Amino acid sequence: MRIRTLTGRVPAAQVKENPEPIAPGLIERLKKLEDLSGLVSDVLDEFGLEGTVGSTTLRPTLDRTVVATVVTQRNVRQDVTAFTNVSNRSWKMSEIEGINQCDPGQALVIEGVPDVSNMGGLMAAIAKYQGLAAAIVDGGVRDIGSSRSIDFPVWSRHVTPLTGKWRCTTVEINGTVNIAGCQVNAGDLLVADETGVCFVPRDWVERVVDRCEQIALYEERISVLTKREGSTMQDFLDSLYGKI
Template sequence: MKTEELVNYQNKLMGLIPPERIVKVEFARPPREVIEAFLEMDGLTPTVSDVLDSMGIKGTISASRLRPIITGKKIVGPAVTIRYIPESNTPDNGYYKMERAKLADRDVYAIAEKGDVAVFDAASLGEISVMGGLSTLVAKQWGMAGNIVDGGVRDIDTVRKLDYPVWSTGQTPLTGKYRVEAMEINGSVSIAGIRVNPGDLIIADDSGVCVVPGSKAVEVLEKTISAARREEEVVKLFESGASIEELSKILPPSKW
């Protein structure tokens, strides 16, 4: 992207990544009413996962892979992305030379819109953190919906104190400073083997994370509402003592 496109964000950008590594700022996001409709639903990711399967879309990650740091949270929002790789120098060298750390999470928040979800591709780093307490504070202050981190997170007590939704593959005290380098913001990334593009809809709860392609968000919502209604009807009939024949007319037992 052209550097001039970042002018509107100068009052928030911290210069943590070279401008040429920010692929885009403006991109299509699912309509707000679609996001709100998803948020109103219970049992969200299991139903969305089934819908994605029915559409031939690979987009589900279990909570055993991406674990919620705070249980009981539910987020739905468009993705903004950041990709990390290991730093080429050793931490000792970075500290000795007092070099600038190459973490760039706060610049992701700076160019995001309120309600966006920050998605971190950092699996190659192992148990090294790519966000912590200060990152959490900035994200919450600037209106992010939550973070999905395929990598490590630290300052877990602060994350919980701030009551900010984060799903991660690791929890660690080990800093990413002088160990990691941000290579790209708002490019395509991969989390737990699932591709995420800026503007894709991220849905997460205690069961896991679903990635809905932005162009499919409306269709997935319609199918999710329909599936949820069928299931609710089956539950009511079952609790009322209806026969298997009656239940099968709504939803065959093989699809329960």
């Protein structure tokens, strides 16, 4: 458990510890599997875990597959006008602290404010420079051309030019966040691709990886039948509905 040196943009009491990394071998095992979000989603169903969000809700800017542990950030809407904050230079949104608390290879997951940008092109560039794997934003983002141009993948609910820096306050780093109805904690595992995103509680990661590999072997046996001349419908039925 550790906290990086703070930027000062979020009060220290509101920045929680980043859990220790999970075993890197578990992440590498998952990365070898195909159709990953669908596979992980099926396993979450088997274990009774709610952690899947489709890409019609959180839309990707790039066709990438990301497997990474997460740092979380929660933003709330301010109760004063953007003009007041611009006039007073009162800038309380702080993706920079969320990025700062990430280790290289981690992803930043933001419970954001809808219809305003919770991350723009400059912050995406800093995140890329710092070695982040991706950002997931339940809220708006902007400058997606910039994030695409540097190959930094972002999944978001909204895309808008409207800045959040005068409209949002970052109230917590590495607390529990709600992402499209899914509870996500710091150190949980993110699996994201063009189909959707899945969040795996860190205490379940090893069991989920083991089960994903079992199902992948089962699906490979069926795939082989589709490439083999002479396969019959009975062959497919036997493979599909036998015990996994």
